[in-house]
Amino acid sequence: MFRLRDREMSRAILDKLEKMNLKLTLMHVCGTHQDTLIRFGLDTEFKRVGVDIRQGPGCPVCVTTPREIEEILALSRAGLTIAVFGDVMKVPGQRGCLNDAKAEGADVRVVFGVDDAIALARRIQKEVVFMGIGFETTAPTTASALLAEPPPNFSVLSCHRTVPPALDAIAQMGEIRLDGMIEPGHVSTIIGTKPYEFLSKRYHIPQVVAGFEPLDLLMGVYMLASQVRDGKAEVQNEYSRVVHTEGNISALKAMREAFEPTDVDWRGFPVIKKSGLEIRKKLEDYDARRRYEDILSPVHEKQFREAEGCRCGEMLRGILTSQECPLFAKKCTPANPIGPCMVSREGSCYISYRYLKK
Amino acid sequence: MCLAVPAEIKSIDGFNATVDYGGVSRSANISLVDAKVGDFVIVHAGYAIQVLDREEAEKTLELFRQLLAQEPSGA
Ligand code: SF4
Numbered sequence: 001m002f003r004l005r006d007r008e009m010s011r012a013i014l015d016k017l018e019k020m021n022l023k024l025t026l027m028h029v030c031g032t033h034q035d036t037l038i039r040f041g042l043d044t045e046f047k048r049v050g051v052d053i054r055q056g057p058g059c060p061v062c063v064t065t066p067r068e069i070e071e072i073l074a075l076s077r078a079g080l081t082i083a084v085f086g087d088v089m090k091v092p093g094q095r096g097c098l099n100d101a102k103a104e105g106a107d108v109r110v111v112f113g114v115d116d117a118i119a120l121a122r123r124i125q126k127e128v129v130f131m132g133i134g135f136e137t138t139a140p141t142t143a144s145a146l147l148a149e150p151p152p153n154f155s156v157l158s159c160h161r162t163v164p165p166a167l168d169a170i171a172q173m174g175e176i177r178l179d180g181m182i183e184p185g186h187v188s189t190i191i192g193t194k195p196y197e198f199l200s201k202r203y204h205i206p207q208v209v210a211g212f213e214p215l216d217l218l219m220g221v222y223m224l225a226s227q228v229r230d231g232k233a234e235v236q237n238e239y240s241r242v243v244h245t246e247g248n249i250s251a252l253k254a255m256r257e258a259f260e261p262t263d264v265d266w267r268g269f270p271v272i273k274k275s276g277l278e279i280r281k282k283l284e285d286y287d288a289r290r291r292y293e294d295i296l297s298p299v300h301e302k303q304f305r306e307a308e309g310c311r312c313g314e315m316l317r318g319i320l321t322s323q324e325c326p327l328f329a330k331k332c333t334p335a336n337p338i339g340p341c342m343v344s345r346e347g348s349c350y351i352s353y354r355y356l357k358k
Numbered sequence: 359m360c361l362a363v364p365a366e367i368k369s370i371d372g373f374n375a376t377v378d379y380g381g382v383s384r385s386a387n388i389s390l391v392d393a394k395v396g397d398f399v400i401v402h403a404g405y406a407i408q409v410l411d412r413e414e415a416e417k418t419l420e421l422f423r424q425l426l427a428q429e430p431s432g433a
Binding site for chain 2: 112113148186215250251
């Protein structure tokens with residue numbers, strides 16, 4: 001049900017695009033969009049009709065900075081119980097990854113969501129730190145859990161970030177000329193379509209919120225191409241079956257109550273104003289950064305760099321593709337990843353490796 | 359972290375729902391949405407984040423059909 005994969009219709013949209021004689025560079029910011037693009041071979045089809053689609057900073061684990069990875073590693077090595085999404089386990093730090101910390105005796109558990117971490121904290125006596133990673137899709141789940149009186153031995157290392165400020169940064173940096181943006185469907189179920197409007201106004205850039213089925217992406221690209229042809233720059237919504245203009249009001253409310261926007265850097269980016277979500281003062285007991293300041297301050301005093309030779313930063317800014325990284329599929333593979341883009345299932349190197357290498 | 363497939367709500371107990379992904383059953387927290395049994399929801403990291411609007415889903419398909427029925431208007 002709701003599987004939009006009709007071949008004939010796909011063909012028809014591609015034919016239409018071909019007739020438009022396009023030369024467009026578009027960006028999306030979502031691991032699931034990247035998965036659909038590569039899995040169904042759509043990226044090749046799009047290139048054939050003159051549309052080049054880049055993945056921008058749309059993989060939450062990938063944009064997490066080396067500093068944040070060191071923070072969670074330090075907390076794990078200090079004897080706390082760590083609850084993380086599986087995608088974080090293999091992200092390399094200066095001295096090994098969480099998997100290595102676990103092998104050395106640290107208590108690191110993989111969870112599917114914040115509720116699992118809370119259930120774990122209720123089950124065991126030890127202090128549990130949940131690494132809150134993700135954009136506006138995941139942030140409200142953490143917020144909602146924080147507001148529902150979690151147990152006192154639970155806290156969150158918030159690495160949550162919000163998408164629109166990053167899109168602004170990409171447009172402002174101007175390293176890549178973008179003819180349009182494909183906005184992430186599920187982030188948009190939460191924030192709605194309004195937070196994108198300033199981009200179209202400020203940079204005259206067409207935008208379409210799109211779903212994740214092949215036809216959603218085909219249609220999204222067609223809508224963008226039509227805007228370009230007509231000289232328009234507005235926010236259109238292809239994914240109206242789940243995205244409403246005003247977003248998910250209860251989720252937005254929970255986010256506002258639990259978090260405060262803060263300036264934070266992203267992997268590959270300088271500090272982006274108001275793009276991070278810090279736990280509000282009234283919930284400070286649950287804020288791992290405040291609670292474990294003594295463990296974390298040595299980490300905060302240091303500077304961390306990306307792994308030597310890893311080009312994740314450029315990939316996240318959309319100026320490079322996985323195959324252009326000299327280490328791709330040679331020194332860097334999912335079994336032996338050099339950077340987070342090869343670790344996360346939402347990372348473009350991982351996705352390219354998975355579908356193209358085999 | 360992100361399953362894009364909508365799941366159907368089979369039963370609800372407070373904020374907890376049992377949802378079905380075409381045969382695979384999982385539990386989901388529904389505190390962020392206003393949903394009832396029989397609704398399709400998008401689940402992310404264990405939380406339902408939005409209810410799928412079936413009418414809009416139909417409309418989307420209809421829109422696709424209409425657009426494609428038009429004459430190509432490109433260069
Ligand atoms: S292939 Fe590996 S080293 Fe190259 S950018 Fe991707 S993650 Fe980094």
